[in-house]
Amino acid sequence: MAMIPVIDFSKLDLIKPGSLEWDWVKSQVMGALEAYNCFEASVGRAVEHREPVFRAMEDFFHLPFETKRLSLTTTLWPQGNISFREDNYENDLESFGVEKYTDELIDSTNYQLRALKYEGPNTNEPVVMSVPHNDLNMITLLYQNEINGLGIQTEAGEWIDVKPSPSSIIVIIGESLSVWLNGRLSPTRHHVVTTGNRVRYVVGLFARTRGGYLVKAPNELWMMKIRGSSNPMTTKTSLNISPPNLIRETGQIL
Numbered sequence: 028m029a030m031i032p033v034i035d036f037s038k039l040d041l042i043k044p045g046s047l048e049w050d051w052v053k054s055q056v057m058g059a060l061e062a063y064n065c066f067e068a069s070v071g072r073a074v075e076h077r078e079p080v081f082r083a084m085e086d087f088f089h090l091p092f093e094t095k096r097l098s099l100t101t102t103l104w105p106q107g108n109i110s111f112r113e114d115n116y117e118n119d120l121e122s123f124g125v126e127k128y129t130d131e132l133i134d135s136t137n138y139q140l141r142a143l144k145y146e147g148p149n150t151n152e153p154v155v156m157s158v159p160h161n162d163l164n165m166i167t168l169l170y171q172n173e174i175n176g177l178g179i180q181t182e183a184g185e186w187i188d189v190k191p192s193p194s195s196i197i198v199i200i201g202e203s204l205s206v207w208l209n210g211r212l213s214p215t216r217h218h219v220v221t222t223g224n225r226v227r228y229v230v231g232l233f234a235r236t237r238g239g240y241l242v243k244a245p246n247e248l249w250m251m252k253i254r255g256s257s258n259p260m261t262t263k264t265s266l267n268i269s270p271p272n273l274i275r276e277t278g279q280i281l
C-alpha cells in the first residue's frame with residue numbers, strides 16, 4: 028500500500044539551520060516533494076493539543092459565525108506554531124538555493140485558518156466530499172481528527188489514501204508555490220472521499236500570498252531545468268494574486 032513520506036519535525040526546535048540534522052530534514056523534504064509533492068510532518072507537540080482542539084471544534088460548529096471567526100484564530104492555532112510554518116518555508120527555499128528570499132516570502136504571505144467539518148455520509152460506499160483539485164495558495168497544512176478521507180494523486184495518476192498519525196500534519200503545496208518555483212515542483216492534486224457515519228474535522232492553515240503581490244519566480248529559478256524536462260524554462264509564468272481570481276500572465280484564469 029503506497030504511503031506518502033513521513034518526516035520527523037519533532038526536534039526542529041532543537042536543531043540549528045546548517046547543521047547535519049537540519050540538512051538531513053531538508054534532504055528528506057526535497058525527496059518527498061519531488062516524489063509525491065507532499066509529505067506527512069510528524070510534530071510531537073500536536074498530540075498535546077489534539078483532544079482540546081477537536082473537542083473545541085465540535086462546540087465551535089454550534090456557534091454563530093462571527094464568534095467562530097474570532098475564537099478560531101486565537102484558540103486553535105496558538106502563536107507557538109508560527110515557527111513550524113516558517114521553518115517549512117526556510118527548509119523548502121534552501122533546498123532550491125533561494126533561501127535569501129525567505130524573509131520576503133514570509134512578509135508577502137498571510138495565513139488563513141479554516142475549520143472544516145465533513146458530516147459522515149452514512150454509507151459504506153466512498154462518497155466524494157471534495158472533488159480532485161489543486162489549492163491555489165502557496166502551502167497548506169492540514170491537521171485532522173481520526174476520520175481519514177484525504178487522497179493525494181501521484182504524478183503517475185495513482186491515488187494514495189492519507190492516514191496521518193495523531194501527531195502529524197499533512198503538508199501540501201499549491202499552484203502559487205509551483206509558479207514561484209517556476210515549475211520545479213507540481214501542486215499537490217488531492218480530493219476528499221469518506222465513508223461511514225462519523226464526522227471528519229480538519230484544521231487547515233492556508234499560507235497565501237497577500238492580495239496585490241504578483242507571484243513570480245525569482246531570477247535564480249528562471250533558467251533552471253524543470254523536473255522531467257530536458258529544456259530549461261525560458262518563459263516566466265506568474266500568478267497575479269488579486270482577488271477574486273488568480274490570473275496567470277498567459278491570461279489563463281485559474
Ligand SMILES: O=C(O)CCC(=O)C(=O)O
Pocket residue numbers: 143157162169171176177217218219229231
Ligand atoms: O479535508 C482535507 O483533508 C482537505 C481539504 C482541502 O482540500 C481544502 O480545503 O482545500
Ligand SMILES: [Fe+2]
Pocket residue numbers: 160161162217
Ligand atoms: Fe484542497
